Amino acid sequence: MWSFSSLLVLGYFTSVCSHQKRSIDLIAAHSLISQERLPQDVVPNGYHLSLQPFPADGYFDGKVKITATVQHKTSEIIVHADQDLVVLDCNVTQLLASSDESTIKQSATSNTTKLPVQSTQKLSKKSLFTITLQSPVEPGVILEIHIRFTGRIFNDSSEGLFRSSYVDPVTKETKWFVATHMRPNLARSVFPCFDEPAYKVPIVITVGRLKNMTAVTNMPLAKIVSMENSDDWVWATFLETPPISTFSIGIVISEFTSLIYNVSNENDTRLKIRARPDFISALTNVSDKVVRALEILEDFWQTPYPLPKLDIFALPNYQATRPADGWGILLFKESELSGKGSWHITQELVYQWLGALATPFWWSDAHINNALVRFVTAYTTLKMDENETFNNWPMTMLYSIYYEFSKRYPHGKSTAIKQDSASAKTELVFRMLNYTLGESTFKHGLQKFIADRKYKTFFGDDIWHCLTEQARFDERLPKTITVNEIAASWITKDRLPVVTVLRNYDDNSATLTQRVYLRERPHDVPDQEKFVWWIPIVLIGQDHLNFFNSTPQVWMKREREIKISHLPGKDSFIIINPEEIGPFPVNYDIKNWNMLAQYLCTENRTQIPVNTRAKLLHDAWNLAYAGDLSFATALNMTLFLKHEREYLAWDPVFTLIDHIGRHIDSSSVHKKFQSYVRILLTPLYEELGNEPQEGESEGRAHLRSSSKVFLCQAGYKPCIEEAQTAFKKWMQSNNPDEGNPVANQYICPVFKWGTQEEWEFGLQRVIKFPQSRKQNERTYLLKTLAGCPNDAHKIETLLNITVIEQNGNFTDNDIYLIFSMLTGGANGYTSLFNFLRKNWDNIKIRFEEKPHLWNSLITSATTVFKTQEGLDMVSELYVERQSEFGTADFVIEKALRNIKEETKWSNDNLPVIEKWLDEYLKVNDVDPTKTR
Structure with a gap:
């Protein structure tokens, strides 16, 4: 059954692209995966798995034969087995090794000896199953491990081996189907196995099914055999897979129908789109997307889709948060597969190469795999001309990354946010390298990587090393520089830089400095002076607006400061980091900002691409918010918007209107700011019209929706x-x-x-x-x-009913939610503060045994003020009740520190904002006390 090579120990420790040493620990352990690894005394060479599910009854029977090689002398064989999996019996045989390949092939049946099993033990908490042999076995011995088992088919979540059903609209019968979702480590809930990504081995799958159903797995069908003593059941056996990780195994048993297509590629891949019969007509356009994406991906990797077939399912009642990407078998929600976009489909197709064909050795490299998948997905989607959904890539993602990494404490306590933002940042590093190395070099480097690691595993460093080798070969990087060290300077920090450009207009030079970008106050991050990055300096001058050349003029090689020369004359602006090539904002001297603002107000503005127009606007506002740029300059950068109709350019404006509006809504400036918003957005909204137009772009629809939301708020x-x-x-x-x-x-x-x-x-x-x-x-x-x-009376009414009167229709969770929502605006948190102060004694008694609600109340009522008036109010309360805060002592003390910082910001910036708004409203002849 197994080929000779598969019976040998797999070479998943081998080097790639002549690289041997890992120098970057890219990410901490995957939060969902235990770092406890299986011992490497025994490693698998292949599986033969037989499963017979009984969906109506909610259980399955199975048996597995694992062929394995002993690496170190041992008497224990340890595999993964979930606590819900019941092992019925097991035995172990030794294959008598021979140098003759044909003898080894026959040994599975004719040349074996049974090894006595002393005991078995299941460690449910660790999902481990240990087989202890009576005598130890020597290194090099090949074993067959036979285990028979049974388990539950899950129906409350789409994980492991799960079932669901639908009603046939014609017969009104309930139709069951069974499917698998093995990622990240759920194969152990289906069968005993070595459930780690590094163990990539071939597998033969046999499925027991009713004759009226169809079984689909990773590979095409090999044969069907009738079951003994049954006229209704058959065994379906499928071709052996290539080396595969356990999480890539996929099985579906159903009565679905299919649409069949042939893909014209090297392997003549057979594509089938499968769904329940009454839904299949909604999927007629899916094949076009799949075929086009496969063409682009095969060209990108210069490696054909590696399997002879691809089955794509639309599952009713599929509950998982993401599709299940088995190798050669993809499972989607019906709504995802039938939708207009192609992102979901493309992403799962990318995983067929990066994840299935080449697999991360361990979960510590999962984020870099995910980052590269997302980069290639966006690349492919744009190549497919499906850029309505992705016409804002990477801008919107980048904004959220900027906000997260500019906090005093990025991610909070959320491991999930940390991992997602780390992956997103790494995706932007790939994008930066694609620009700075050149698309040809970047693609050839990745092609070298996938060619070396197909059917094997990889570390994150393997990718960087292959890119370095290609960049040196193409003379895109000096031999003293490695992509590894460039990437490390970005990936190993929970921060991003800001580059400040001070031009010397007398000698046409500029001084560039880098430092940590901090948006949230106070800017007291420890050791920030030690943070430096490899930053590509791509520069565009007004005298030569060529946005196609993304070759860096120079790299800031972890240098705090550099000087560049030969800039355009004093009457010409410069733009650094156009098209958001690298994930960092750029600040300029006031003269350069003003030249940019003036140019954007001319008819020539479109010579600057919309991504760069959006970047300039976004950088200016955020630098002002951080205290690094005058708000007058930042507001000047919005003047061109009255002529702007591209959604991408407006996208940062809506975010920043929200951020600034929340910050100043407790001041007298807020009404003037709302008038500014109405002047800015009303012509745009009236031009777009209230109703969508047939065939309009997604960007136009977003623009209408966002402008309406913010106009309503104003x-x-x-x-x-x-x-x-x-x-x-x-x-x-x-x-x-x-x-x-x-x-x-x-x-x-x-x-x-x-x-x-x-x-x-x-x-x-x-x-x-x-x-x-x-x-x-x-x-x-x-x-x-x-x-x-806006009305404080409404808020006080709600608080009286829920907190004082203790209306039984409101739970503690409702009250917690109310407190949280009141922090969204000055009317809310000011009313909550006044309510707390007025009813202190009653509230203190009410929440005496509910510290989570008490702490939440103090947090929401005191921490959001941003002006001197608010600081005075909170300070007075603190003095009045200093000994009565109890568990919320730390909350009020932290609130006072934060409000002092926000008050300083308000004192510095509100007069500037108000002066600019007064002039703007005067020019537009608007009375800020009136709504339109």
Whole structure:
């Protein structure tokens, strides 16, 4: 059964591209995976797995034969087996080795000796199954491990071996199907195995199924054999897989129908799109996306799709958060597969090469695998001309990365956020290298990597090393520089740099400095002076606006400061890091900023691509927010927007309107700022129209939606009236508790700008919300009820009902949610503060035994103030009640420190913002006290 090579120990420790040493520990252990590794005394060479699921009864039977090689003398064989897997029996035989290959092939049946098993033990907490032999076996011995087992088929989550059902619309029968989702380490819940990614070995799968069903696995069908003593069941055996990790195994047993296509590639891949019969017609366009993506990916990797077939399933009631990417078998939610976009499909196809064909050795390199997958997915999607969804790549992702890494404490305590942001940052490093090394060099380096590591495993360093070798061969990097050290300077830090450019207009030179980019105050991050990066300096001058040349003029080689010469003349601007080539903002001297602002207001603005226009705007605002640039300069950079209609250029504006608006909404400047927002957005919204147009782009639809949301928040009267008209239909309905006919977009404007009667109607809907309806609808209603109102009376009413009166319709979780929502605006947290101060004694008694609610209240009521007035209020409360804060002592003390920082920011920036707004409103002849 096994080839001679598969019976030998697999070479997953071999070097790649002549590289032998790992120098970057790319990421800490995957949070979901135990770092406890299987001993390497016995390693697998291959499996023959037989499974017979009984979906209607919720269980399965199985047996597995594992061929393995003894690496070190041992009497123990340890494999993974989940606590829900019941091992019925096991035995071990030794294959009598021979130098003759044919003898080894025959040994599975004719040349074996049984090894006595002394005991077996299952360690449920560690998901381990230990077989102890009576006598130790020597290195080099080849074993066959036979285990028979049974287990549960899960139906409450789409994990491991799971089942679900649907109703046939014609016969009204319930139809069951069974499928697997093995990632990241769930194969052990299906069969005893070496469930680590490094153990890539061939596997033969046999499935027991009813004759009226179809079984699909990673490989094509080899044969079907009738079961003994049964007229209804058959055994379906499939061809042996290439070397494969256990998480890449895939099985589906169903009565689905299929659409069949032949892909014209080197392997003549057979493509089948499978779904329940009444849904298959919704998937007729899927094959075009798959075939086109495969063509691009085969060209990108210069390695053909490695399997003879590909089955893609649309599963009803599929509950996993992401598709299941078995090798050669992909499982999607029906809505994902039938949707317009192609991102989900493309991403899973990329995993067929990067993850299945070449596999990370351990979970510590999972994030770099994921980062490269996302990069190649975006690359492929753009090549497919599906750039409506990705026309903002990487801009939107980059903004969130900037915000996360500019915090005093990135990620908080969330390991998931840390891993996702680390992966996203690494994706941006790949993008930076694609630009700076050149797309040809970058692709050839990755092609070298995939060719060396196909059917094997890899470390993160293997990728960087292959890129280095290719860059040196193409003379894109000096021999003294490695991609490894460039990448390490970015990947090993939870920070990003900012580059400041000070031009000397007398000698056409500039001094460039790098430091840590910190947006959140105070800027007191320890050891920040030690952080330096390898930063590519790509420069564009006004005299030569060539945005196609992304070769760095120079690298900042972990240098704090460099000087560059031969810049354009004093009347020409420069742009550094155009198109967001590297993940870092750039600050300039005021003259250069002003020249950029003036140029963007001319008809020539489109000579600067929209990605770069967005970057300039985003950098200016965020640098101002961080205290590194005057807000007058940053606001000047928005003047060109009255002529701008590209969604990408507007995208950062909406985020920054929100950020700045929240920061200043407790000051007198806020009404003027809302007038500015209305002036900025009203012409855009009126031009776009209130209703979508047939065939309009996704970007235009987003632009309309976002401009409407922010106009509503700023008090745009037509928006408020539209929302109230929609809301009135709900108020006039005979049974308002049966359902909510109002679109979510209308609810917040009504609660914010509408009447007390409208708000109280919403309050009653929360109080009387039926248990039979989806509770997330109630949650949304409660969020808007608390978080949207401008009127302090509405907020106080809600707090009295929930906290003082202890209305039984509101749980502690509801109260926690209300406190959290009130931090979103000055009216909310100021009203909460006043409520706390007024009712201190009653509230203290109410929450005496609920410290989580008490701490949440103190946090929400005191930590969000940003002005001297707020600092005075919180300070007075602290003095009045200093000995009574209890478990929230640390909260109030931290709040006072933070408010002092925010007050300093407000004192420095609010006068500048107000002066600029006064001039802007004067020019536009607008009275800020009136809404439009």
